[in-house]
Amino acid sequence: MSGADRLSQAAFKFKALHNAKNSAEFAQIIKIDSQYTTTVLRDVWNADGNWNALLTQQGTTAISELSLMHFRASVEFCQGNFVEAYACQLSSYQAFLRAFSNMDRWGVHPLLAMCKDLYLLACRADYQLTRTEQPASKLEEATRAINQGFSMCMTDREPLLNISRKWGTYHLANLLFALYLRQKAFNMCNSMIRAIKTSELPSLDQFPMGDQVTFRYYRGLLAFQGEQLAAAKRDMVFALEHCHRDAYRNRTRILMRLTPIMMIEGSMPQSRLLRRYPPINELYGGLARAAMLGDLCQFDAIMQDKEQLLVSLGTYTAVEHVRRIAVRQLLYKIYLIDGKSSRLSFQRVRAGFWIAGLGDVSVFEIESILADMVSVGFIKGYLSHEHGVAVLSKQQPFPPIKSVLAASK
């Protein structure tokens, strides 16, 4: 059998799978490194000793075009020519989209397989282009292409829900989140979330759990970045509670954002959590311990040490809010040491700060700190500037932290 015949045979296989709506097998063989693909290419090479048959054939239908460009992409991929591989994959994918408009739900699985390969190749193509100092815009292009597939799922008009392409929407959205985030296109993420919200999709909880957890993780991530902490918490907690128990790294990713949110609310990570997730302990463990102790000096030192990491995660501002808890703790300890006197003098606090390694803090600054504590409700009482004291309430002058933070919502 000549190479050309082998390729025709392969195109026929794609056509047969398409006609049979064989979602699983189609999705499997369309992968750029699938066993089937490798076998076909090996047979072609064995027969001809070159790729001429592949390069000269033309696809006359969407499926035959898809097939040919897929094999070309695979050859380029095997040879490490990622820019060329990407271009072929894009052509293959665009041919697929033409056919996809007439496919129902069965086409979703193959669509996803192609999108993932397109993403992979775009990344590698851009990397290669950057290395050779050329403009690298394949990821951007791939994003637009994948967005087309996403739209075709979300806006499917199929009246029978169980065969609608809508069931692919969230999985594609999750892929797009990854693409957008790589390009720092946060506004695109938010537009997409809004578009989904206003479309007529089945509710999220009807989709596979993998789709739900992933979507809520990303939505929570964006809410966190937009400083919508309550919304972020809802999504992150859901993601954590429903994440597959074996997906350790994904659980860690969730905790990277959830931990500061919980800390801001006065809930500190228990040691069993920190033991289970060393990266979380590494980043937040010391801060949590310092905050609980009221060791402001240590807290500040760690903040400085971890600053770059916290900023790159976008959690620096959140952790700064936890500092207030550390301040409250230190003041509370000074109060306890002085026998719970209802008068807390500024000078006394100043001495305590000095001992705690914070250096010579001015009385003016101490007074500001105490004023802040009173205004947020960590201290119940009032300040007397003339007497240089905070006059504390007889009842619970230092209300429990969690109750204060809960009330402030």
Added chain:
Amino acid sequence: KGATKDKAEQVAATESGQAAQQKLPALSALEEDDEFEEFDVDDWKKGDEDKEDSTAWNDNWDDNDMEDDFSKQLRVELEKVSQPEAMAVSN
């Protein structure tokens, strides 16, 4: 036929393995930590979930007992310093 098959192996198997793998370190360098990994399965039941982590938070830690080193140090040093009011009165 043997030589051709070797060539085929070279193209299909070795190049695929080597070229693709040579590029793998490059891709992992591009990997963003925020990006969720694909789950091994698409869907699962409650039995595959784990509520442990969502309950591993300490809410009632602020009535601490001052038994730690930091608190002890603070107490010792603070008690050495006379109270300002006491000083003012004695003057």
